[in-house]
Amino acid sequence: MKKVLTIAGSDSSGGAGIQADIKTFSAHLVYGMSVITSVTAQNTKGVLAAFDLPKEFIEMQIRAIYEDIDVDAVKIGMLSSSEIIKTVAKALTYYNAKNIVLDPVMVSKSGFKLLKDEAISTLVEDLIPICTIITPNIDEASLMAGIKIKNIEDVERACQRIYEFGAENVLIKGGHLDGEPIDVLYDGKDFTYFKGKRIISKNTHGTGCTLSSAIACNLALSYSIVDAVKRSKEYIQGAIENSFSIGYGVGPIDHFFRFRLNKNDE
Numbered sequence: 001m002k003k004v005l006t007i008a009g010s011d012s013s014g015g016a017g018i019q020a021d022i023k024t025f026s027a028h029l030v031y032g033m034s035v036i037t038s039v040t041a042q043n044t045k046g047v048l049a050a051f052d053l054p055k056e057f058i059e060m061q062i063r064a065i066y067e068d069i070d071v072d073a074v075k076i077g078m079l080s081s082s083e084i085i086k087t088v089a090k091a092l093t094y095y096n097a098k099n100i101v102l103d104p105v106m107v108s109k110s111g112f113k114l115l116k117d118e119a120i121s122t123l124v125e126d127l128i129p130i131c132t133i134i135t136p137n138i139d140e141a142s143l144m145a146g147i148k149i150k151n152i153e154d155v156e157r158a159c160q161r162i163y164e165f166g167a168e169n170v171l172i173k174g175g176h177l178d179g180e181p182i183d184v185l186y187d188g189k190d191f192t193y194f195k196g197k198r199i200i201s202k203n204t205h206g207t208g209c210t211l212s213s214a215i216a217c218n219l220a221l222s223y224s225i226v227d228a229v230k231r232s233k234e235y236i237q238g239a240i241e242n243s244f245s246i247g248y249g250v251g252p253i254d255h256f257f258r259f260r261l262n263k264n265d266e
């Protein structure tokens with residue numbers, strides 16, 4: 001059984017963060033584990049508040065796992081401060097962690113800041129260099145690369161700029177650009193394009209968390225980077241196609257669409 005870890009924030013409403021990650025792990029039939037960095041009070045309408053765990057306790061959770069269990073891949077999501085980023089980077093380096101997938105979460109869909117502005121440089125300097133792949137959306141890539149992204153040529157330039165920060169691979173997600181959602185992967189040599197079909201749905205809570213978790217699962221399952229992204233893109237497409245409404249705001253996607261025998265299995 002492959003073992004995959006998420007280091008991220010908790011979303012009380014279950015659509016994003018740790019909860020989305022663990023659901024994705026289960027849907028990929030791998031064994032899921034978690035290190036919680038922050039607890040958010042959140043629902044489909046937005047984030048009410050976030051409470052960061054002390055860095056010593058985050059470090060202790062990482063230690064508890066790596067000193068006992070052989071981790072096949074790790075996905076990193078919400079890390080809200082420079083202090084937490086440095087703690088996670090140091091611990092993962094110490095334990096020689098492999099297959100590190102970084103989703104550089106900065107702002108929730110509802111507009112709540114999940115990463116302090118001053119911590120972006122720490123993310124770039126301390127964490128990106130140890131990552132197997134980093135998966136920014138258009139806004140996150142723009143901020144890190146210092147490029148206003150309006151089209152696919154801008155995406156390619158941003159990939160190259162972020163690659164220079166030291167990640168082995170960069171995947172910029174095109175969900176927030178007009179037209180069909182194209183994600184662009186750069187490995188320092190070649191670009192690979194993953195084209196999706198845009199689904200008109202208001203229920204897209206946790207799409208970024210889910211994609212990065214699926215990539216971590218597929219790397220743990222020994223797929224190459226290109227195949228891991230391809231399979232994860234197919235998975236997120238199906239999960240969004242089967243998204244559904246709960247509450248009054250942005251609802252979740254269906255992590256388990258492949259397991260439902262028919263539409264009425266709810």
Ligand SMILES: Nc1ncnc2c1ncn2[C@@H]1O[C@H](COP(=O)(O)OP(=O)(O)OP(=O)(O)O)[C@@H](O)[C@H]1O
Pocket residue numbers: 108109136137138173174175176181182183196197198199200201204205206207208209211233236237240
């Ligand atoms: N409406 C859509 N239809 C199809 N695919 C989509 C849609 N929106 C996003 N995607 C895909 O979902 C994945 C996540 O992309 P997105 O750009 O939404 O990330 P994100 O902004 O980090 O997500 P989040 O807001 O959950 O953090 C990408 O593979 C993207 O192409």
Ligand SMILES: Cc1ncc(COP(=O)(O)O)c(N)n1
Pocket residue numbers: 008009010011016017018040042077078105107108109110114204205206207208209
């Ligand atoms: C704990 C946590 N992590 C990540 C997100 C980003 O997800 P989204 O952009 O869909 O709100 C979130 N809302 N909450």
